[in-house]
Structures are given as structure tokens and as C-alpha cells.
Amino acid sequence: QTQISGQALDINKMDVDVLEQIHQMGGLQLVMPQAFAETDCGALADSGRTVHEFDLTGESVELPIMGGKTYNAMTFNGQVPGPTLRVTQGDVVQMTLVIPADEVTGHGNDMHASQMSATYFDSVNPGETSQYCYIAESAGVFKYHCSGVHLAGMDQHVL
Numbered sequence: 001q002t003q004i005s006g007q008a009l010d011i012n013k014m015d016v017d018v019l020e021q022i023h024q025m026g027g028l029q030l031v032m033p034q035a036f037a038e039t040d041c042g043a044l045a046d047s048g049r050t051v052h053e054f055d056l057t058g059e060s061v062e063l064p065i066m067g068g069k070t071y072n073a074m075t076f077n078g079q080v081p082g083p084t085l086r087v088t089q090g091d092v093v094q095m096t097l098v099i100p101a102d103e104v105t106g107h108g109n110d111m112h113a114s115q116m117s118a119t120y121f122d123s124v125n126p127g128e129t130s131q132y133c134y135i136a137e138s139a140g141v142f143k144y145h146c147s148g149v150h151l152a153g154m155d156q157h158v159l
Helices: 016-024 039-047 154-158
Strands: 001-004 007-009 051-064 070-076 092-098 129-135
Touching: 039 092, 039 129
Parallel strands: 051 092
Antiparallel strands: 001 007, 051 070, 092 129
């Protein structure tokens, strides 16, 4: 199978005429988006593209909830949901995550718009800072959340 415009084509179920038409048009050229081709922050900063710096602090905060109670939330910049980042397709996102030294647990960041595996940006321990960059190739609205393949209770952490 291959991907064309977000739709899967099963070659085994295609009409022979369709395959011949594709062949006559020069075949299929599969191109990897630039988002996957370069992730080095230095190289992307010098690419001539607009760079959006997105600084997040992963911290645990006690937030009020209904009924006058509170909830211990793991937040980005002390808020739920975290800050909104707006960019134009083709811009560079430079995401920096800081975890204060007095934070009780590590945090991570999984920006779905980056189309990178969560393993690319692993958990960041208290007192550490980490950064990654990518080109915002895909248009749309995307969520981001804490990640980290080495964080205990990851599901609870994200929720």
C-alpha cells in the first residue's frame, strides 16, 4: 500500500487500467515532507523561514475545580489547557521545555503537528531544559501534551 493525499490505495484491488494510466503519467513519486527532512534547530534557524519560539514550563499546580475543591494538575506554564501556538504553514517551531528544579516529576512534550514520534522528545527531568524544532508542514489544529516514554504513570500524567 502507499499513501496519496491521505488516502490509502490497495494495489491488489486496483483496476489494471488505473495502474496503466498512472504508469503513462510518469508513475508515482513519493516525497517525504520537509518536516521529516530537517529537525536541527541551528539549520532551521538559518533556513530563511519565520521561526516561532515556543517556551513551555512543565510544572505541577493546584487548580480550583467545581464544588470549591482543587486538583493537582501537571501543566504547561501553570495553565490547563496550555498556551496556544499559532503559526503559518511552512514556519519553523522552536519548542523549549523547562522543568524547574523543585518540580516533583519529569515532563515531556508531544506536539502532534510535528509528526515526530514521542520518543524523539523524551521526558525532561527536574532542573533540566530540552529543545526541538520542526517545520510546520501540515495545516490544521493540533493538540500537544506531556509525553515521555520513561515517565511512570504516563496515561495519568497526560490526563
